[in-house]
């Protein structure tokens with residue numbers, strides 16, 4: 001798996017215009033040598049799944065700031081497993097600490113919040129991918 | 136080896152049946168290169184050669200993706216099942232890339248269409264190395280047409296014309312794009328010109344510049360040589376104005392290629408070019424292997440000692456490849 005070029009989808013789900021964070025994350029992952037497929041604002045679970053299939057993504061990152069993570073996060077995870085796609089899902093943005101466990105139980109691979117360093121962002125995504133590869 | 140060949144064959148069969156995920160995985164394998172990529176390219180080659188390939192090129196930010204999104208919508212509405220290959224540059228420093236073309240197409244894509252983003256991965260010329268094989272794969276599994284969006288081209292990056300049947304060159308008002316296009320040799324490769332962002336001031340000037348340059352082509356004999364004068368279409372891809380004319384122009388050009396028999400010439404040239412490229416790659420990788428071997432080390436020493444010239448060293452290395460085959 002060593003020479004495999006990692007491809008990561010980044011998207012904002014639903015109505016949420018905060019796109020500074022996702023742009024920062026796109027740049028961080030690119031500078032770590034990954035290929036970022038940037039879907040931007042107003043995506044749906046269906047559009048993200050279509051992109052994940054066509055792009056053969058190794059991971060999907062959602063950036064969420066609209067307090068919708070507890071409904072949309074698990075909904076995305078469910079949609080992925082219903083489609084039979086075993087792709088790690090990572091959520092970043094505004095997620096209160098007390099919500100993290102619920103998200104992890106719903107099948108989200110990792111959660112990152114404000115102030116996450118570039119190293120943390122990269123390590124989180126890479127760990128999620130290698131955990132999936134080992135499973 | 137056999138297992139990798141079985142895997143490729145299974146994926147290919149399921150992609151032919153319309154399984155998108157398999158197609159996604161095949162494209163990844165093609166990009167990765169190596170044995171599996173060759174097996175897949177071989178399978179695809181046997182049953183391809185039919186789809187019409189449209190290349191869309193132009194300066195960074197000229198609106199290639201936005202226009203492609205419009206074409207996606209029109210082709211899909213007409214019942215075509217089309218594929219888009221959108222190429223963006225890899226960072227030469229880290230190898231990473233931000234592939235952001237899709238963002239302008241997703242909303243407009245029909246259910247049947249397929250969009251794939253591809254990074255150049257160090258390849259120059261505005262395309263990725265895997266583009267020809269990816270086109271053949273789309274062709275083999277039934278996509279028609281295939282649209283390729285190049286990276287924003289600079290000076291002489293006109294590779295797309297070698298990969299496409301119809302090349303669309305996008306220029307914008309006000310930046311002397313038309314003059315740049317002329318310098319870059321894009322004028323010779325354009326089958327269709329689109330003056331995009333025609334909602335901006337200077338659009339009619341851009342059109343006039345292009346007309347003038349095409350007139351010069353008429354005088355210089357370029358037009359007689361090609362027997363074809365590219366149409367110039369004014370477009371505003373934000374609201375979709377002109378996209379239907381671009382679609383019609385693509386169809387007329389396809390017809391012109393078919394009726395004049397030029398389609399066969401173009402496609403033959405394309406295959407010859409692919410063989411040529413693959414020869415270069417093979418020779419290059421074998422030669423750099425030799426350079427790192429003992430034979431290479433001794434050649435390098437001789438060059439350093441001024442006993443032989445770099446050219447002589449290169450010749451003897453290539454010679455040793457040929458005699459070992």
Ligand code: B12
Nearest residue numbers: 016017018019020021061063065067092093113114115116
């Ligand atoms: C800037 C900002 C805006 C700007 C957005 C500009 C833009 N284009 O992005 C504007 C002014 C438009 C705006 C508007 C609104 N905002 Co506002 N905004 C902020 C603010 C101050 C900073 C967000 C930001 O850009 N941070 C900088 C980036 C780099 O950080 P980040 O996004 O957190 O990303 C980091 C990590 O989270 C992580 N990460 C993020 N995504 C991902 C994804 C992956 C895959 C990974 C691995 C990591 C990762 O990595 C990043 C780097 O460390 C926050 C408050 C805050 N302190 O966060 C409020 C905040 C997000 N906004 C909020 C709200 C409510 C709104 C509004 C609804 C109304 C309002 N109060 O103004 C509107 C709605 C706009 C809309 N259409 O959706 C609330 C959200 C509350 C909630 N979710 O519970 C916040 C938290 C403020 C608050 N405390 O009330 N906002």
Ligand SMILES: Nc1nc2c(ncn2[C@@H]2O[C@H](COP(=O)(O)OP(=O)(O)OP(=O)(O)O)[C@@H](O)[C@H]2O)c(=O)[nH]1
Nearest residue numbers: 195196197198199200201287331332370371372373
């Ligand atoms: N005013 C105007 N803006 C346009 C038009 N077409 C595209 N744009 C805008 O131009 C910007 C670049 O458009 P893209 O379609 O991403 O351009 P591109 O050529 O694909 O860019 P690269 O792939 O980065 O080279 C976007 O902000 C578009 O919204 C147009 O006809 N008129």
Ligand SMILES: [Mg+2]
Nearest residue numbers: 199200235236
């Ligand atoms: Mg583009």
